[in-house]
Amino acid sequence: FEEMEKSSRSGLTMEQLLERRDLTIEKYNADTNHLATVKELAAIYEQLEDWHNAHTFYAWAHTLSHGDIALAAKAAVMNDRAIEFDLKNLEAAVALDPDNVDLKAALAARRAERLHRRARRRPHGDARAGDGAVARAARAAARVVRDRAAQGLTGATSHLPQSAAV
16 A cells, blocks of 8 residues: 555556666666756655655755755755654664664664754754753763663674665
8 A cells, every 4th residue: 555655646656666766777877967867866766755865866966956955955854754764663673672772772873863953953042952852862872872882782783774775
């Protein structure tokens, strides 16, 4: 059902949308600096709800456009969606494995990152109000990492969900 919903927004079936993505990737690989192709690829990733790649390509389009504000805003929205997507995945993973210190640390770090981004966007008067929440989240993330280190646990969090790369 979710696949049908995604593809219905563009009027294409999921298969057609993926085929269009693949053809656009070929065009992109031929000229990575062609603004129209980069924007097209970003839009396709957005339709696929691949927020990480959508953010990457909207940000690249913003750079290629020499500062188009609309593309910067679109990249910021895609980045927010990617962060929310990651948070939901991490929350689900922590719910399934509540004793996993790596997952808890990653979740705390992502929450802190989200709060920090939100606080930076506020006007100066409001930013101070958000600073306490950012500091609390950062302290919580540091506490989890410190506890993990005290337990002698090391290693990367490579088992965390990653976005699909092209």
